[in-house]
Amino acid sequence: MNDFSLSPKDATYLVTTINEGVVTICMNRPKKLNGWTLDMIMAIKAAIEAAANNEAVKAIVLTGEGDYYSAGVNLSSTIKLMHPRKLRDMIRDMNQQLFEIFLLCPKPILVAFNGPGIGASVTTATLCNGIIAADTATFSLPFSALGVTPEGCSSVHLARLMGEQNARRMLGEEGWKPSAKEAYESGLVQWLVTRNNLRDEAHNIAKSWVEKNEPRQFMAGSQREELLEVNKRESIDLANAFLATKFLHGQAKFLWKKGKYGPALMFYTLLVLRPVWALTLR
Numbered sequence: 001m002n003d004f005s006l007s008p009k010d011a012t013y014l015v016t017t018i019n020e021g022v023v024t025i026c027m028n029r030p031k032k033l034n035g036w037t038l039d040m041i042m043a044i045k046a047a048i049e050a051a052a053n054n055e056a057v058k059a060i061v062l063t064g065e066g067d068y069y070s071a072g073v074n075l076s077s078t079i080k081l082m083h084p085r086k087l088r089d090m091i092r093d094m095n096q097q098l099f100e101i102f103l104l105c106p107k108p109i110l111v112a113f114n115g116p117g118i119g120a121s122v123t124t125a126t127l128c129n130g131i132i133a134a135d136t137a138t139f140s141l142p143f144s145a146l147g148v149t150p151e152g153c154s155s156v157h158l159a160r161l162m163g164e165q166n167a168r169r170m171l172g173e174e175g176w177k178p179s180a181k182e183a184y185e186s187g188l189v190q191w192l193v194t195r196n197n198l199r200d201e202a203h204n205i206a207k208s209w210v211e212k213n214e215p216r217q218f219m220a221g222s223q224r225e226e227l228l229e230v231n232k233r234e235s236i237d238l239a240n241a242f243l244a245t246k247f248l249h250g251q252a253k254f255l256w257k258k259g260k261y262g263p264a265l266m267f268y269t270l271l272v273l274r275p276v277w278a279l280t281l282r
Contacts, residue, residue, distance in 0.1 A: 030066025063112035072119030092239035123152020132191035147246030160220035
């Protein structure tokens, strides 16, 4: 039975179904690697809020269609050229609100990684009740390589999940990208299955939560109020890092190589004019 409806716009990004008290929200932009554009983020927000307000929904499964779970936030589609102070505030607010979608959800959430996950698509998952991964999944948090600070409460919460050493390997210069098996063995992932069995196993886990009246809770003993404060602090640090030289230069080079000349020029412009506008941020 499917009585869970989204707006026509949101339905172009997601496919949703309800069965036995479980709503499955599937990101449906496989050709774009289910990347998180602003529209995709808003669609996920709308779907999770609809699930929270629907009495028929007792548990949520979030997954992706295609080879990737999600390539993470599409920076070139979310960052626009504007006054640097306004841009900093926008990045701070957008980052904080993204993770609050998951932190404030009152119903248990299971994230089912059908393939690789990158950046915020991984850290948001760590803020849910649990993670199940197909054997084709990998997990990447390239913050150090991008020249930005950790987000999604990962500066505090990740080490609780997988230990200090593993968290440093993922967040630091090594940029460790654990396979599904490695993520399972380290504690980042709680269930490991074959790709073909992922949807069925995810549904079965969520159904068991419905039967047990599983509460919304956070892994590794973390508490919502603490994570909300960590998210606020990280969002400020991240917004400042996004306007630092290393990030601006890296993004400009990356986008130029990809042939995305418009966004690349935006970052080059910010970089060249940085000595002037940086004074306005003090």
